[in-house]
Each structure stands twice: as C-alpha cells, then as structure tokens.
Amino acid sequence: MNRKLLDPFAPEYPEAIEACLDDEYAVKCTFSHHGSLLATARSDGQCYIWDMDTLNVMRRLTHGETSLTGISWSRSGRYILTFDDVGVCILWDLKTGEQRARVEFDSAIVSARVHPRNSAQFVVCPARESPCLVTVGEDGPRIEPIRIAPDNVDLKSKAAAATCCCFGKKGRHILFGTAKGAVHAVLVASRAVVCSVKLSASAVITVARNPRGTDIVTNSSDRILRVCQVVLPADDSAEPSIRVVGKITDSVNRVSWLQAVFSASGDYIVAAVDHKAEHNMYVWDKSTSSLVKMLTGPNELLEDCAVHPLRPIYASISTFGIIYLWTRIPQQNWNAFAPGFRELEENIDYVEPEDEFDRRVTTSQGTIDCAVSRASRERCAADAGADDNQDELIDVTGDDPLFSDSDSDSEDEGFVLPVVVELDDDLLPPAVPPTAETQALVANGQGMDVDQGHVVVES
Numbered sequence: 001m002n003r004k005l006l007d008p009f010a011p012e013y014p015e016a017i018e019a020c021l022d023d024e025y026a027v028k029c030t031f032s033h034h035g036s037l038l039a040t041a042r043s044d045g046q047c048y049i050w051d052m053d054t055l056n057v058m059r060r061l062t063h064g065e066t067s068l069t070g071i072s073w074s075r076s077g078r079y080i081l082t083f084d085d086v087g088v089c090i091l092w093d094l095k096t097g098e099q100r101a102r103v104e105f106d107s108a109i110v111s112a113r114v115h116p117r118n119s120a121q122f123v124v125c126p127a128r129e130s131p132c133l134v135t136v137g138e139d140g141p142r143i144e145p146i147r148i149a150p151d152n153v154d155l156k157s158k159a160a161a162a163t164c165c166c167f168g169k170k171g172r173h174i175l176f177g178t179a180k181g182a183v184h185a186v187l188v189a190s191r192a193v194v195c196s197v198k199l200s201a202s203a204v205i206t207v208a209r210n211p212r213g214t215d216i217v218t219n220s221s222d223r224i225l226r227v228c229q230v231v232l233p234a235d236d237s238a239e240p241s242i243r244v245v246g247k248i249t250d251s252v253n254r255v256s257w258l259q260a261v262f263s264a265s266g267d268y269i270v271a272a273v274d275h276k277a278e279h280n281m282y283v284w285d286k287s288t289s290s291l292v293k294m295l296t297g298p299n300e301l302l303e304d305c306a307v308h309p310l311r312p313i314y315a316s317i318s319t320f321g322i323i324y325l326w327t328r329i330p331q332q333n334w335n336a337f338a339p340g341f342r343e344l345e346e347n348i349d350y351v352e353p354e355d356e357f358d359r360r361v362t363t364s365q366g367t368i369d370c371a372v373s374r375a376s377r378e379r380c381a382a383d384a385g386a387d388d389n390q391d392e393l394i395d396v397t398g399d400d401p402l403f404s405d406s407d408s409d410s411e412d413e414g415f416v417l418p419v420v421v422e423l424d425d426d427l428l429p430p431a432v433p434p435t436a437e438t439q440a441l442v443a444n445g446q447g448m449d450v451d452q453g454h455v456v457v458e459s
Helices: 374-388 436-443
Strands: 016-022 026-031 037-042 046-051 057-062 068-073 079-084 088-093 098-104 109-114 121-126 132-137 140-145 162-167 173-178 182-187 192-198 204-209 216-220 225-231 241-248 257-262 268-273 280-285 291-296 302-307 314-318 322-327 360-363 366-369 448-451 454-457
Touching: 026 068, 026 314, 026 322, 037 068, 046 068, 046 079, 068 109, 079 109, 088 109, 088 121, 098 132, 098 140, 109 162, 121 162, 162 204, 173 204, 182 204, 192 241, 204 257, 216 257, 225 268, 257 302, 268 302, 280 302
Parallel strands: 026 302
Antiparallel strands: 016 322, 026 037, 037 046, 046 057, 068 079, 079 088, 088 098, 109 121, 121 132, 132 140, 162 173, 173 182, 182 192, 204 216, 216 225, 225 241, 257 268, 268 280, 280 291, 302 314, 314 322, 360 366, 448 454
C-alpha cells in the first residue's frame, strides 16, 4: 500500500487482532529492522523465521534442546542471534543457514543484543557473570568482559551482573540495567563506564531504546516504567548523563509489567501486563504519561510482545504458543490527494466509446493526429522524451528518511532472505521396482533408464 494514501492523523497503535500464528512452543518474538520478518524463540530449542507477507515459516533454526531465552536481529536482517538458559549463544547467517559463531558461558543468558552497525559484534549478559562483548573474527570469537562495578560478581547480590542491555543509537555505547536498580552507560571502544544513574532499589527488568531518539524506557520490579533522557556525545562537547524525565504506573490496579518498548515513531510506550489470566497491552503517551489505549486479548497469559518498526502492528505471544498480530485496517483517503476522484457507493457499468483513446495525442511538441504513421509518432515521442529527461530524477529505491533511525548506512542493506523449498516425500509418486522386461529394454539400449526405482522413458 502507498504510504501517502494513509490518513496522516490516524493513530499509530492497532485496535484489534487481525491474524493468529500457531506456534506451539513460542516464548519470545521480535521483528527485523525493516519489519518484513518475525523471529520467534521456542522452548524446544528452535527458532522460526516468519514472513509477514505470507504469514508462513521461511526458515527453521535448531539451536539445541534447551529453551531459548531470547533472540536479536542484526540491522541488515542477514544475521540473527539466539541464546538459551544454559549459556549458549549462536550467531546465525541466514544467507547460508549456517552458524557464524558459537559462544558458551557458565550461566544462563538473560539478555543479548547484536551491534546495530557491526554484525560481527554482540553483547551478552550472563546471569551470574559480568557482561561480555563478543567480536567474531577469522580466528574465532573474542570475548572481552565488561566491568560495570568495581567489585567482582557476588553470587548472592549479583552486584556486577547485568539483568538487561541495549545498544545506543549509533552503537558507540551500551546501556546495562542491574539488579540493584542502576543503569550504566559503557563506551564500546574502551569498555569503560562513562556515566551511571540509580533509579530505585528494585531490579531493572528490561531496558529499551527509542528508535527515533536518544531516550530509553526501563521496567523495574517496583511496577514503575521510567523514561530516561540519555546524553552520550561522541566527543567532549557535553557531559554524559542519564536522567529520569517521566514515570508511568498504573495507580489503580498496580499491575506489574512484563516488558516496555517504544512505538515505531517513539511517541508512545507499549507495556505488556504480567498477569496470570490477562493478555493486555497498555499504550501510554510518552510526553504526558497518560493512557491512550488498552488492548485487551483473550484470557491467556502474555509471554512476550514486539512492535513493528514501521507500521502499527504489534505481535504478542500467549502461554499456549499462539502469536497474535494486532493491527489497524487502514482507510485509503483518495479525495485528499486527487480532488477529481469520485467515490462510488456501489459498482456501476461503464461503457467505453470505441474512439475514446484513439482521437489525438497531446505532447510537448503539440497535438498529433493518430492517423499519422507509426514512425512519425515514435519520432515525436523521442523528441518529447528528450525534454522530459531534463526534469529532476526521483529516487524510488532509496530509503525513506522519515522511517530511518540513522544517517549512516550498514552492511547488507539489500539482503533478502532466500526461500528454501522443502520437498515432502509423501507427495512424490511411489517407487516402482523395475521388472524383467524393463531391464531387458535397458540392456538393449531402447531409450529407457532406471533411476532410483523409477522407470524413465526418453522421448
């Protein structure tokens, strides 16, 4: 659909469930950078890649036999990172379907993210270890620990362990949330903490970055969502800082939040409710901290949710492994862009005159009668095209700056996931054993052959 034909004043959040994807073991989900693919992490150790156009599974990745705890896309969509609850991280290359790197830790992985500008680099947060920055090279992965606390990791308090992480907009910094309620900003180049802030005494469960800005939203175990303004300059022009600019909480029901992320434009915050028998998502206004929409689903436990990076589409996973796709049916506003367009209440029969388009052709050279020869018309069209080539060229293949989250390019921007055709043996014709007559014909060279039990006749 043409984006210009959409109503610019329509809200960007969905209204109802449009489709359901049956994935029995799905526990986590996330959209790719361009929103064309949806990846789901499953409790049986597999990762499914769904196509958002056909709503079919395009790729199946077998991570292992233990449950996956999360997934992370690269910016190009070619690489995807999967990690489980035993400490195994695998970086997959979807172009070849093979593992690009495999890293093992001593504890479960609670969070991991791929670098937004370098697909060969990702950060990992083990449950009982210091976070690590992994760089994939020709000699294998190189693991570099990041110390976010002066002391070593205390197994009881987990003072130096991170509970969640996310990269900055350009990938120069990493933001970590800890069990002590603090958020640390670490410089990727030196792996040193540049600034920190103490949010509360409760643990930080999740942290998410605004795709259209520099602010972040944190979800703590005290049931409060905090919007923080992050200032991390690349040079010494300003002092790095992280400060809280807004707080969001449900003062009536005092519900706890499972996850909080930004919408596609960054103006709203989508929070998933952590309740035993509710499948609800709240949409909050970031600037006013007011509730604008509550999406109510079936009476099923909500496992995870994801937001489409470009369109008002949300994905949520229930405890039964069903993926619900929430969306808004767009209304095409043709009258706003074509004043002469007339909407029809019902279909009508239009009788086209025989000579309606055969009378005259108007070009920049004047009016041409269609009775002239074809060669003359082609010469006139060529002369008219020479003048049209002087007009400004319109780029129809470039990225739309309105929906771009960065002014720099990344590798493999034009990557398209190849389709893998899986043949079903049940659909093939049954193999017929060759008889003595067919074997005699083949021995005499009469144009017949036997291939894997099938008799092939050459015409």
